[in-house]
Amino acid sequence: MILAAAVTTNLVSLHMTGHGHGPKLAYVVLPTYLVAAWNLGAYHLPTLRSRLASVRSCLASLATAASFSLLAALAFSVIGSFSSRQTAFFLGLTAVGLTVFHWSVAAGLRRREHQTETKVILLGDDSVRSNRQRNVATTINVRARDWRPVEMDPNFLNDLSLAVADADRIVLSFRAFKEQQKWAKLLGELGFETELLEPGLAGLKPLALRYLDSTPTLVVSTGPLTLHKRALKRGFDLMLVLLAAPIIVPLIAVLSVLVRADSPGPAFFVQKRIGTNNRYFNCIKFRTMRVDLTDAAGNHLTERNDPRITRLGHFLRHTSLDELPQLWNVFMGQMSLVGPRPHALGASAEGALYWEVVPDYWHRHSMKPGLTGLAQIRGYRGPTEKKCDIESRVAADIEYIHTWSLWLDVKILFRTLRVLVHSNAF
Template sequence: MIRRNQHILSQLIAICDYVLFLFSFSAAWWIKFESGWFSSGGFLPLQTYFIWAMIYGALALVLGFFLNFYVPKRKKRFSFEVVKILQIHFFSLLILLSFLFIYKEIHISREFLAIFVSFSVMSQCVFRYSVKIATRELRKKGYNKQFVLILGAGSLGKRFSNNLEQYKELGYEVIGFLDDYSTDSEADGGSYKPIIGKLEDLEHVLGSELVDEVVIALPLTAHLKYGQIIATCEKMGVRTLIIPDFFDYLPARPYFDNFAGMPLINVRSIPLDDLGNRILKRGFDISFSLLAILITLPVMLLVAALVKLGSPGPVIFKQERVGFNRRNFFMYKFRTMKVMPETMSNTQWTVENDPRRTKVGEFLRRTSLDELPQFFNVLLGHMSVVGPRPERPYFVEQFKEEIPKYMVKHHIRPGITGLAQSKGLRGDTSISERVKEDIFYIENWTLLFDIKIILKTIINGFVNKNAY
C-alpha cells in the first residue's frame, strides 16, 4: 500500500514540513516578542510577520521539490538529507531577504528571522530523522518493499544478494536470478533466491513479475550483452543498475569525471579534495581546538606539573610522524615514559606493563590525557581533530609493504581521534582493521560524520584497555 502511494507519502511529508514552518513561526514569535527575553524593537503587526514567514515556507517547499528533496531516498544517508535541508534554507533565506529589500520591509526583526530559520532547520532535521527511523522499522517488518531481479548468479550476484539480506532496513527483496550457465542457486551452500531463467528470458520475467530494479552482476566477459539488457529494461520501464566486476578496486562512493568527452571512473575520489570541504573542515578544526584548549587548560597545567614532578625530563614529548601527503611532522604529547635515546622510542612498540612507562604516564595513557597537546598540532595545521592516526616513519615503511592500501590514509590530515579509535581500535589491535575504517572515513567524510565521531569518542570515554 505504501509502495503504491509513494507520491502521496512524499506530498504528505511536504505538508508536514509546512506545518513545521507554522510551529517554528509560533515559537519564534513567542521567544522574540512574548517571552521578554529580547527587546521588542522592530515590532510589526503579527499579520506582517506571518505573511513573510509563510512566503519563506512556500519558498522552502518549492526549492525542496526543485532540488529533489521530496523523492524516495532509501539509498541515501541521513547526512544527505541534512545537507539538502541546509541548502534549501540558505537559498530560501537569500530570496526572502531579496524580497524584503525590494518591498522596503526594513523593520522586520533580524532576531526573529534568525530564531525562525533556526527552528525551521532543527525541526525539519528532527522530523526527517524520525521519518527515516520509522520507515526503516517498517521495512524490516516487510512493508514498503522494492523488488530486485539480479542478472548473474555467480559470486558477484550472490554477494550482492547476501548484502541485501543483511540490510533489511533498506526494504529490498530479491525475487530471483537470471543466468545463462548456472542452474543451482544453492551451489555455494548459501540460502539464495532461485534462478528463474536465462538472460534471454528478461523481457518475459519483467512482464510477468513485479520488478522495480534490475541489477546487472555479470562478469566483464559478458559486457557485450549490456546494451540489449539495458534496452530491454528501459522498454519495460524498469530501472537498471550495474555492479562492475572490478568493484573491489573502487572507493565506497565512486565519482565519475568527464575527460575528453568520455566518462571516467575516479578510482580514489575523496570529499576533502574539494576546496569548499577543506575550508569547512579546517574552520571547524581551528574553532574546536581553540575551545578545547580553553576548556582543558587547567587540566593541562595540572598534568604538566605531575609529569615534571613524576620523573626527570621534559614535560612535552615530541615524536616524528608521517602526516598529510606523506610529509613528516613532530606530534606533541605529554611525556609518559622515562627519557631514552630517540632511536629506541622511534622503533619500538609500547607493550603491556612496559617498564619504560612512568607511574604518571601509565595513568595518562589509559585516560588519553597525554594526547591533549595535539590540539596545538591542529592549530599549526599538522593535524585535524578527526582523521586517521599518524604513525612513525619506521613503521610506515613496514606497513606500506604488508598492508594493502595503507598509504591511502595519508591523503588527508591525520587526526587526534578517528573512526577506528571511536570503535575501540587502538593500541594492541589489528592494523588492517584500523586501515579499513580509516579508508571508509576518508571516502565518506562529512562534517556531520566528524561530529558523530567526536561525540562517540566522548560518550564511549577516553579510557581504553588497549592503550599501553
C-alpha cells in the same frame, strides 16, 4: 489524476451543496507536485518499473506538494477560505488516483520490460566484432557497410541516421583515434549524443571531464572531501579548540611541569609521523618514557608494564592525557579532532610494517589524522600484536573516510569521552 480529482470534488460539492466551487488548493498542488515528483525521481524509468517505488515516490511528492500549498495559504492568510472537508476529499481522491495510476504504469512497464530497456548501438570498425559479448542491441561495422564519415552525401547521411534512429546510446569503437574523432564529430553535427569506448580507461573509472586550456582531461580520482566539506570540518576543529583553550592551556602547563619533575628531560615528545596525503609532520605528545629509552621511530611499540614508561607516564597514557599537546597540531592544521590516528614510521604487526600487512593502508592518509577516530571508539587501541589488529583499524579508518559527515565527528567525539580510560591504553 490531480485535475480529475479536482473536477470530481467540484461535481460532488455541486451535488451536495448546490454550489460548484472547486478546491482552490488544486491551483497550487498541481505545479508543486510536478516539481516535487521530478526532483524525487518519480518519473525515472527504474522507479516507474517498480510498483512500490513508483507509488511511494508519487505519494511522497503529493505530501510535499500539499504541505507546501497549505503553508503558503497559511502564510498569505487565505487558508480560512478553504473548505477543510473539500480539501481533505480532494487530497484523498488524488492520493487514490495517483496510486492506481502509478501501479498500473509499473505493471504495464514490467510486462514490456524488453521494450523499455536502454537500447545501445555500438558503431565502429572491425573491432566491434570483439565487442559482441557486450550488452548492446546492435553492432554496426562501418567497414562492412563501406561507410566513411563524410558530409557530402545526403543518401549516406540518411542511411546513417536511420540506422541509429532508435538508439538511446551510441557508442563508438575504433582502433584509430582520428577516425573515431571524425565519426564523433559527424554524429554530433547530426544531433546525436555519442560516447567513446576506451577499454584502456576501464580500470581508471573516469569521474568527470575538465579542460586544460582547450584540451579535455578526464578526472580519474578525487579527494574524499570537497572544498566545502574540508572548510566545514576545519572550522569545526578550530571552534572547539578555541573554546577549550582556556581550560586546556593551563592544564597542559601544569602537566608539563609535572612531567619534568617526574623524570629528567623535556616535557614534550616530538615524533615524525605520517599525515595528510602521506606527508610527514611532527606529532607532539607529553613525554611518557625515560629519555634514554625513547623510541623515536616507533619500532618497539609499548607493552603492558613497559619498563620504559615513567610513573607519571603510566597515568598519562592510561587516561589519554598524553595526547593533549596534539591540539597544537590541530590548531596548525596538521591534524583534525577526528580522523585516522597517525602512526609512527616503524610501527609493525607480527614483524611486518603496517603497509606490508594491509594493501589499502595508504588510503587512510587521504584525510587529516585525528586525535580520535572511529577505530578508537570501537576499542581498537593498544599494541598491534597480530595482523588482524591493524587490519581492523585500517578498515574502520577507511569506513570513516567514505562515510564522513559533521554529525559523525560529533558522535565520535562524544563517544570518545567514554573510552578515554581504556584497558589497552598503556
